[in-house]
Amino acid sequence: MARITIILQDLGGGGAEKMMVRLANQLAEGEDRVSLILLMAGGENLQYVNAKVDVFELGASRSIAALAGLRRRLRALQPDAVLSVLTHVNVISIVACASLGWLAKLSVSERNTYSLDRQVNPQWMVRCAYVLAPWLYRLLPKPVIAVSKGVASDLVLSAGIGAHQVTTAPNPVIHHQWQLQSRVASQHPWLQQKQGKVIVAMGRLVEQKGFDFLVDAFARLNQQMLCRLIIFGEGPLREALTAQAAKLAVSERIDFAGYCPNPLAEIRLADLFVLSSRFEGSPNALVEAMALGTPVVAFDCPHGPREILDDGQLAPLVEMGDVGGLCQAMLASLQLPLSDSGRQRLIQSVQRYRACQAAAHYRQLLLGVS
CATH class of the missing domain: 3.40.50.2000 (Glycogen Phosphorylase B;)
Incomplete structure (x- = not known):
């Protein structure tokens, strides 16, 4: 001992x-x-x-x-x-x-x-x-x-x-209560009763997490496909991001849902998880999404996403800050859902965590x- x-x-x-x-x-x-x-x-x-x-x-x-x-x-x-x-x-x-x-x-x-x-x-x-x-x-x-x-x-x-x-x-990242927590019922109404595709992101509402990029990309996405975006997390940029969503006329389709005590239950039901960070160390939320078999798209920011996504072999890596590229990667992922074997590949790839x-x-x- x-x-x-x-x-x-x-x-x-x-x-x-x-x-x-x-x-x-x-x-x-x-x-x-x-x-x-x-x-x-x-x-x-x-x-x-x-x-x-x-x-x-x-x-x-x-x-x-x-x-x-x-x-x-x-x-x-x-x-x-x-x-x-x-x-x-x-x-x-x-x-x-x-x-x-x-x-x-x-x-x-x-x-x-x-x-x-x-x-x-x-x-x-x-x-x-x-x-x-x-x-x-x-x-x-x-x-x-x-x-x-x-x-x-x-x-x-x-x-x-x-x-x-x-x-x-x-x-x-993947702990012994993983399955139990992930199978709890979702607390978000957009995931409880889906009306179209739902995208999920998670993190503090700070500049590092790049949610301003994500809101911009989501507004472009909604010109091609109507869907919804839930961002879980709190932080000092809530007011600025809410104003950005209003300016882009997507306020009704984005929910800044605040701190989430059990994000696994929400991510599991999402159609797509997006990491839009300017920089990271090793993004745990990205690993959590993959471990649940949820499709992911990520900015190729320093550092972590490239390592986790095997140089983009497992899921799309978009040049950091490329809003148009992020929009197109989200659109492609939503239009062509992952097969069961594709989801299993994501799950197996993160077992080292x-x-x-x-x-x-x-x-x-x-x-x-x-």
């Missing part, structure tokens, strides 16, 4: 938080003693943490203010391995572990395209973390764990980290044992 501690800012509704809950739950299904330390507190994903996982909420008002509390908690837990997630949390974790003489126990994970993600966060403390992180990563005995090969390559190129100092591990396999990979990287 090993003692493994995972450090996050909180358990909000983001992809990194969701994946770390699934990783912690899967590791705890074995004999390991698993702890989650939250620098702040709470979040939508807190409710999904397995009872076998110990959760410690430090309750800091800002991540940096949690440093002393983090150090005390780590010393009390005496873990065999520590995993930190997201750049600004990684910087704080490195300082805390260094002060305890534990750098050999620490692994850090980068979840997004580093060179692009550091440009979009407005908080000055987080920006400072992006400056410090590459220098601190070079001090770590263990390699940085990147969420995809693209993120790993970007770290090497943009952060000046040696290729030998970076490795990859897949997200634990099963939680049991991902957890075994992470455990080997954290502890050096299988």
Whole structure:
């Protein structure tokens, strides 16, 4: 039995938080003693943490203010391995572990395209973390764990980290409750009683996710085929996207449906899932859609979609920002539905993202044992 501690800012509704809950739950299904330390507190994903996982909420008002509390908690837990997630949390974790003489126990994970993600966060403390992180990563005995090969390559190129100092591990997307959650009844009326084709997208309503591209492409699509679009997620661009839909006269055919606690039940019934992001790390929603056998279309953004879709062999990859190309790819996918064998091909292609396999990979990287 090993003692493994995972450090996050909180358990909000983001992809990194969701994946770390699934990783912690899967590791705890074995004999390991698993702890989650939250620098702040709470979040939508807190409710999904397995009872076998110990959760410690430090309750800091800002991540940096949690440093002393983090150090005390780590010393009390005496873990065999520590995993930190997201750049600004990684910087704080490195300082805390260094002060305890534990750098050999620490692994850090980068979840997004580093060179692009550091440009979009407005908080000055987080920006400072992006400056410090590459220098601190070079001090770590263990390699940085990147969420995809693209993120790993970007770290090497943009952060000046040696290729030998970076490795990859897949997200634990497909978990043991997968089938149960996906078979729950849909909560959206457009999917409960379909009147034509329904497209689904999911993510925070922020610039990174490119929903402005998707709304534009959908408006063009509706000039050729009447259908509907549901975008699950919340964020600061809700008002702007709603105004864009109204301007393009598609307000009645687009629903900004807000946060969805169980997107699997919705994606399973969709006719098409679309990823319109400007950049990613490894888009979990794309993997979820494919694991359900739902047809997908994606922008060839940095990074993740090309790797997941096998260079476009599994589903259409559209040049990032090409609204016309996205429209035509959606139209073609809706006009020529996938066969049962095509759906099975999608499902089989993402089996490496099963939680049991991902957890075994992470455990080997954290502890050096299988």
